[in-house]
Amino acid sequence: MKVTVMGIDYNHLLSGKALAEMGNEVTYISNDYKRIDNIKRGYYNADEAMVIKSMNIENSFGFSADIKKSLSTTNMCFISESVSEDSDEQMEHVLNTAKLVGENMSQHMFIIDRSQEAMSRVTQIKETIQEELKRRNTSLTFEVIANPNFLRT
Numbered sequence: 086m087k088v089t090v091m092g093i094d095y096n097h098l099l100s101g102k103a104l105a106e107m108g109n110e111v112t113y114i115s116n117d118y119k120r121i122d123n124i125k126r127g128y129y130n131a132d133e134a135m136v137i138k139s140m141n142i143e144n145s146f147g148f149s150a151d152i153k154k155s156l157s158t159t160n161m162c163f164i165s166e167s168v169s170e171d172s173d174e175q176m177e178h179v180l181n182t183a184k185l186v187g188e189n190m191s192q193h194m195f196i197i198d199r200s201q202e203a204m205s206r207v208t209q210i211k212e213t214i215q216e217e218l219k220r221r222n223t224s225l226t227f228e229v230i231a232n233p234n235f236l237r238t
Contacts, residue, residue, distance in 0.1 A: 089114055089159040091182050093124070093148065098136040100163060100199065101146060110145040112159070116185075118150040153189040162186055164210070165199040176206070183210045187217025190225060197230045207231045 088109045090101040101111040115121055123129070125148055129137055140146060149155045156162065164182045179200055186196060196214065198206055211229050218225055 086110070086161065087159045088112070089155050089162045091162060091164045091186070093117075093120065093133065095132040095136065096165065097163075098133060100165075102136055102140050104163075105140065105146040111147070112155045113146070113148045114150070114152055114155050115148070116150060116152065121148050121150040124148050152185055153191075156186065156189045156194070157191045159194065161195045161197060162190075163197045163199055175200070176209075179206055180209060180213050183213040184217055187214035188221070190214075190218075190227065193225065194227045195230060196227055197232055199232055 086109045088101070088104050088111050090097050090104070090111060090113050093113045093115045097113060101113055105111045124133065124137070164179060164186070179198070183196070186194070196210065198210055200206055207229050214227060214229070218227075
């Protein structure tokens with residue numbers, strides 16, 4: 086299965102690693118082109134290095150800043166909060182990510198919210214994505230799944 090993980094923070098990397106080890110093809114997405122380029126060239130920060138260097142090369146994973154292309158080939162998209170302790174900032178991050186998904190998805194997709202407070206966010210995530218799809222005048226369908234403890238390490 087093709088899976089997209091929206092983000093490359095430590096928790097995102099760990100979740101994607103576990104998904105890749107289960108046999109999924111994982112693409113990490115970030116709109117930070119420079120950071121993605123550095124990762125592809127082998128330049129990591131300490132957290133990234135700890136996870137990326139432990140990934141088995143046989144597992145299928147990659148990094149991209151091309152959100153539209155990555156979402157065009159995925160079946161599932163994982164989103165979660167930022168590393169901030171501020172819950173309002175975390176919610177803003179999740180909804181901004183949901184907006185990006187709605188702006189760029191091109192097929193039916195399962196969106197998995199693995200935020201700490203996922204149950205209270207599902208409706209807002211659905212509304213945000215649906216608003217973007219409506220703006221694009223498309224009838225694409227999607228499901229939002231709340232799974233806050235999925236693949237937590």
